Amino acid sequence: MPRELDPRLLRAFTAVADELHFTRAAAALYVAQQALSRDIRRLERELGAELFVRTTRQVTLTGDGERLLPYARRVLQAQDELLAAASGSARPLLVDLNSEGMASGRVLARARELAPECELMARFESGLTGAAAEIIAGRLDVSFGRFAGLEPGVRALLSHQPVRYEPMAVLLPVDHPLAARSRVPLDALAGETVYAGAGNPGTLEWTDLARRLFAGRGIAVAAPAPMAVGVEEFRRVMAKWRNPVLAVVDFPAMPDTVLRPIVDPVPLSPLSLVWRKGMCHPGVDALRAAADELAGREGWLERDPSCWLPECDKSTMCDNN
Numbered sequence: 001m002p003r004e005l006d007p008r009l010l011r012a013f014t015a016v017a018d019e020l021h022f023t024r025a026a027a028a029l030y031v032a033q034q035a036l037s038r039d040i041r042r043l044e045r046e047l048g049a050e051l052f053v054r055t056t057r058q059v060t061l062t063g064d065g066e067r068l069l070p071y072a073r074r075v076l077q078a079q080d081e082l083l084a085a086a087s088g089s090a091r092p093l094l095v096d097l098n099s100e101g102m103a104s105g106r107v108l109a110r111a112r113e114l115a116p117e118c119e120l121m122a123r124f125e126s127g128l129t130g131a132a133a134e135i136i137a138g139r140l141d142v143s144f145g146r147f148a149g150l151e152p153g154v155r156a157l158l159s160h161q162p163v164r165y166e167p168m169a170v171l172l173p174v175d176h177p178l179a180a181r182s183r184v185p186l187d188a189l190a191g192e193t194v195y196a197g198a199g200n201p202g203t204l205e206w207t208d209l210a211r212r213l214f215a216g217r218g219i220a221v222a223a224p225a226p227m228a229v230g231v232e233e234f235r236r237v238m239a240k241w242r243n244p245v246l247a248v249v250d251f252p253a254m255p256d257t258v259l260r261p262i263v264d265p266v267p268l269s270p271l272s273l274v275w276r277k278g279m280c281h282p283g284v285d286a287l288r289a290a291a292d293e294l295a296g297r298e299g300w301l302e303r304d305p306s307c308w309l310p311e312c313d314k315s316t317m318c319d320n321n
Helices: 007-019 022-029 033-047 063-087 103-114 128-137 201-214 231-241 282-298 311-318
Strands: 052-054 059-061 093-096 120-123 142-145 158-173 245-248 257-263 268-276
Touching: 007 022, 007 033, 007 063, 022 033, 059 063, 093 282, 103 120, 103 142, 103 158, 103 268, 103 282, 120 282, 128 142, 128 158, 128 201, 128 268, 142 282, 158 282, 158 311, 201 245, 268 282, 268 311
Parallel strands: 093 120, 093 142
Antiparallel strands: 052 059, 142 268, 158 245, 158 257, 158 268
16 A cells, blocks of 8 residues: 555546546546546556446446545545645635525524635525535535435535524415415315425435425325426416425515415424534634524524424434534
């Protein structure tokens, strides 16, 4: 085994592992494909292990490659942090907020006040499952969502901090029979087909929460469908299919719809701040401090025992790592 490894070789390895395609990985690194292939072969020689299985149709990781990948990511993360520290400034932090106008946005706003020297960049994507994969791959730094809904192997690579138990709600067309109610009892949704992100690989944790909530209540999860992106497309899909949409009480307003909290019981969506395990960055520290402050001031982590929450989420929200 070598006594040291060139970080450039590890970057080449992780790029190919992310893309599973040499041409795309070379483009991502701004190098020639031949140079990338050369670096991978050199790394394999130095380690004495084959890292990829290459065929004319596909590239896959070997067992040795899968074992090396998390270590390579940690080494590269440490190098990035060392360079940032040496330069006297932390690199920008990319934070996924899922949607505008929600608790995650308030945490980010307060973190910016606590650490004005940090550049905390926001993006708005949907789903922790998709975000977690990007965090592990190093393309994203922080996200928010239901940590217990991730696969155990994914959770093992991440850290999380409970932020809030979010009361759940249902988004209804303005002329839906249930829209006249100020609150919607859960049993009143019996016979309805409710959209909960089924078929979207980035929101598996949300669909799983919906299935657990609806089980045995006569409420169906809407069939898989592409996610509507943008206000106008959302309006069109709602007008055409008229399915209620499972949401949380802070969900942003949408045209021609009303948002009604669900009661009897009040179902809770557990929200956590999630980042890569072992990551050190002042922006993450600021986000954690902001989440602690807001949760304490506004009682975000106080839970009425009568509220609905899956057992797996109860234990995970108590496991702050």
